[in-house]
Amino acid sequence: MSSIDYAEKIPNNVNLSEDRRLQRALESWQPHYIDWWKEMGPEGTATSEIYLRTAISAEPDGWAQFGHVRMEDYRWGIFLAPPEADRKVNFGAHKGEAAWQEVPGEYRSALRRLITVQGDTEPASVEQQRLLGRCCPSLYDLRNLFQVNVEEGRHLWAMVYLLHAYFGRDGREEAEEMLARRSGDADKPRILGAFNEKTADWLAFFMFTFITDRDGKYQLCALAESGFDPLSRSCRFMLTEEAHHMFVGESGVGRIIERACQVMTEHRTDDVRKFGVIDLPTIQRYLNFHYSVTSDLYGAEVSTNAATSYNMGLKGRFEETKIGDDHQLDGTTYSVLHPVAGGFQMIEVPALNGLNERLRLDWAADVAKGVERWNKIIAKHGIDFRLTLPHLAFNRAIGHFADIAVDPAGKVISTEEFNRRRDEWLPSDSDLAYVLSLMGGAVHKPGQFANWIAPPPRGINNQSVDFDYVRFA
């Protein structure tokens, strides 16, 4: 069941060949996907051979097989985690009922919406990152970028499979729309705000994979709890891949910090820009930006939709089944930070309505741990500087903080002051221009790294750092 048949046009472990209708539908979507990848996938990679991991089965030993793959030969497929025997709906109004193998009619629209929103983020990030190959700091990093890209592409396949398999014509239309929207496009933008931002440089890419892909992890974790079993199984398998993306982000930023610290101690200066590396305050501003923009992805702090999806059994909490409560949340409350006249106050709301905030805080705590690991790098160099996460209300566009201006420390200020001091807190045009100026040309020599980033301590899959991770045709 869980081994993957690469002999088929669409590799899969869902017995696709036994469902001719679905197979035909997906085979007719496939060329559109390939066209999209050619147009919007990583630039100039068609004939390159890249050292990628490919799933050959969804079992623990099968999903990370490494080898050089020509990008144009890469086979995206459909992989679900193995089924869990007698799985139940584990929360909400249907708690205790057998998990759904088909979409319950009354939840069709709500489920389709959840899957569409999740699916839309996958191609979006590929589009955001498509030009980064031009200025890669090393083959090692270029390979990581491509690995992230092909897996985001596969995650799109996972969601499109669900849309095709369970949602009829509407699902097929949504699948087409996924390929029609474009990140940052004025007319056909991606659904969520953060996925329409630019990822113009590698610091932004690493921040994105560290912070925004971590949102992806938490969203997938919540969907992996779903009472709709195919969604749960899809998300569980996607999560095995997502961990690497966050590793790329955290280690990437860590190596940029490492390099900055090296230059700071070597030259006994804070002014490292003249040595062509990225200064810590700029890194802080990037952190502020990505953290606040990603925070918006969780939606309103007090949310009807979140309550409804939970109660329907469609989207759970992070590690739902490990939480020791009734998993129905009737009559219980959750304390949510609210803006009140010039400040903040914790206010109890029905726990069901506080679920977005709860997931946001789970994510925020996870981000904070990573930031602490970065601070250890700085401390190791004996430098007196700490990266900090901005206040949750800082720079928000969605939810009940959207209408107030707050500085990173959490002080409510006037909009005028915020606008005046914006560049102290968020990447300024000159910050962006400076970082981009470092990304002059691609570094394609094995083992060589751009000046602004330290090499990693070890390579991928026990290969050496100077391994030829990408071979150009």
Place this chain on the structure above:
Amino acid sequence: MIDFQTSPDRYRHWKLALNGAVATLTMDVDPAATLAPGYELKMNSYDLGVDIELYDAVQRLRFEHPEVRAVVMASNNPKIFCAGANIKMLGVSSHGHKVNFCKFTNETRNSIEDATANSRQTYLCAVSGTAAGGGYELALATDWIMMVDDGNTSVSLPEVPLLAVLPGTGGLTRVVDKRKVRRDLADIFCSTEEGVKGKRAVEWRLVDEVVPSSAFKDAVKARAEALAAKSDRPADAKGVTLTHPARTITADEVHYPHIDIVFDRDNRAAHITLKGPKADAPADPAAIQAQGVDFYPLALARELDDAILHLRSNETSIATWVIRSEGDSGRVMGYDALLQRHGASDWLVREILLYWKRTMKRLDVTSRTLFALVEPGSCFAGFLAEILFAVDRSYMLDGTFEDDDRPAAAVRLSALNFDGLPMGNGLSRIATRFLGEPETVAKARQTIGRDLDATACAKLGLVTGIPDEIDWSDEVRLMIEERASFSPDSLTGMEANLRFAGPETMETKIFGRLTAWQNWIFQRPNAVGETGALKLYGTGKRAAYNQERV
């Protein structure tokens, strides 16, 4: 008290921008500025307070801005065009408030359509961001719906799947009757929470066109200008500023310059006296313009409009309105003739006539028993005589009162009673009254301009009864007392059914079929019970329905 008087300097929810022939009315609801406690107007949702401002803006655009030929309805919220009526507000409102709220919002939507059709001020709607429920119904009231094609913006009527109620502001009716959406597609549309977006919305005729975001602003402007070009409204005329009519409200009385209202609370009745003009009609449109808001027919229409709304919302246990008039019929006929003479040629006179038409319609759909009393000294003539055909019953004194040296009452008809002030069913009130005897309409028409005494009125069937002095006070007393003894609900239902003989129109369907079903559903546990959808909305919990089909 709910006050229906407002003005742009007090708006909290709308922005009115004027740019020559095109005005833009932008919804930007202040969540905190609610009419009552217990809810927030998030996501451009509305309560009665938001709609009172909308009505005010629509009226001002007609009267204060003759140069405006097209009105763009837009939203300041990039994600949500308008989320419709606020659900929490509905959840905390009394049944009566909900019904009254829906009635007023319906009247306002109808007045928008009247502006497009008859004031030649065409409304178009620029939908960017989701237009859900009442948000789409607002769009439906306009003549042309444009929607951003951004993969996200949709129109929807999610009431049935989400709230277990109906789109109560004409949505169901306008989808099939006005936009002529095929019934099976309408069925899908009205049972799909997320609605329809993009090209399919055009194919299904839910919207008129979709435009990519980057081209939207220019497309709306071009469309508005094209619609404006078709209007006959004058570019150089001066508008009439709608200052508020003076009004004093005390415990048992309400007074306007031309209307006195006295409550008989024991009998749950209001005695409403409309006063005739104090001076002769001016000579021509220029003089009307100069009198502006004080021009008698306009002043009286505005006072009557405000009085109806005030009594409906704030005097809910006053069940019977007894309407009298007092003044010089000759003078009223002078104004009537002036209106008729210039109705087709002067924009302001046209507006005043349309306003009378709408105000009479407001009376038609008022859930109160309406009686008219025609007594010596009254001035039921021309457009004021229309009151007699709007009420449920009318009584005219045959002869005079002792100790009163005024002559016996007379009624005078004018052409306006036959043409120009139609009901929602498209017919005049007289034609509706004599649906089974068209010859009587013709006979009545022959009396235009003549004084009709009680006997003549009774013979023609223009009044219900003509008691003489001996019977008058008892007849009137008994009628009011008897009415007060009946169930207010059955009276509302009975009157609403008897008033609208004749053909169905979109308007009669909205106030009849749609409203009646909605008001029934509003009472049912599936909507408003402890486990009803309206009560549970927002909690994430699932409504538990009584599954019996009624």
